[in-house]
Amino acid sequence: MEMRPVLVAICLLLVTPITGSFWTVGSQLVMDPMLVCKKTRRLKGKLADICRKEPSLLKEIAKGVQVGTRECQYQFRNRRWNCTTVRRSLKKILLRDTRETGFVNAITAAGVTYAVTRACTMGDLVECSCDKMTSKGNRLAKFARTVEAKKSLPTEGDWEWGGCGDNVNFGFKKSREFMDAPYRKRSDIKTLVKLHNNDAGRLAVRNFMRTECKCHGLSGSCTVRTCWRKMPPFREVGNRLKESFDGAAKVIPSNDGHSFITEGPTIKPPGRFDLIYSEDSPDFCKPNRKTGSLGTTGRQCNSTSPGVEGCELLCCGRGYDTRIVKEKVNCQCRFRWCCEVTCNTCLVKKTVNTCR
Structure with missing residues (x-):
């Protein structure tokens, strides 16, 4: 659509x-x-x-x-x-x-x-551009006062604001x-x-930004980390x-x-x-x-669920109709060296419930 x-x-x-x-x-x-x-x-x-x-x-x-x-x-x-x-x-x-x-x-x-x-x-x-925060910037001071920020700030090793x-x-x-x-x-x-x-x-x-960091150092060591803020x-x-x-x-x-x-x-x-x-x-x-x-007439529902998607609640007690439909799916898949996967096409039966 x-x-x-x-x-x-x-x-x-x-x-x-x-x-x-x-x-x-x-x-x-x-x-x-x-x-x-x-x-x-x-x-x-x-x-x-x-x-x-x-x-x-x-x-x-x-x-x-x-x-x-x-x-x-x-x-x-x-x-x-x-x-x-x-x-x-x-x-x-x-x-x-x-x-x-x-x-x-x-x-x-x-x-x-x-x-x-x-x-x-x-x-x-x-x-605008990305947010280039620095350890002395006002943005950091303002951000660090939030509760979520304090939870996500690095607590081990040396680190500094940087990146994008x-x-x-x-x-x-x-x-x-x-x-x-x-x-x-x-x-x-x-x-x-x-x-x-x-x-x-x-x-x-805004208030649930997370901190991501990248390590810097010889031979993969993490002598110093550069960290930046990222949206969830x-x-x-x-x-x-x-x-x-x-x-x-x-x-x-x-x-x-x-x-x-x-x-x-x-x-x-x-x-x-x-x-x-x-x-x-x-x-x-x-x-x-x-x-x-x-x-909700015509909506699909789950006859085995007691939750909001279940037929009893979604259909508002009016009942539902059940029908069997066939659909094509990939089956009998095989891996061929290298690097291809081939599958057959199979018809499978599926039960569909719709609200009256």
């Missing part, structure tokens, strides 16, 4: 203020990520600068949206809501303020941070400028929740945000009108890494145009 048009739609939905008139125009902007800039001529501030002066950065941002979407679909592949990119569903999800909305915002902000940072390291952006680390601060900054700029002057509950979840996604990348694999970012999704806290507006509090007095106030929401999620069992639910 061609993903690019719907991913562009996600990008547009995430960076444009939620207004009734936007959805009329935004539904047509599905062919080019640059349209987020071309169709919004009254842009101001940092977002306008990116649109008008940094087209290469805009391309990396679009890649980041794809990174986030693929990870979202992986994390929710076995759940009733499977992070579908079908526009009639996703648009409704993003209009609401559920757990699912929070995860989409967080993983997309993380994906943009990740893609822009990686582009800096690879030299694909003229606006990931410039995550640049990626963090550009993700915030592009995704948060349209909402900075608003203080309604949906905006506060969105900005919080965006930051939680970015922090899942994005799968780890997705896993971390998925855990936050499972433990997300429901919030309500506070009396001052500029912040939020948890719905119940016994609920622990959310931290910067936690995801939050203000609306309960639908059950996603049946199609519902109002909520964006596509239902």
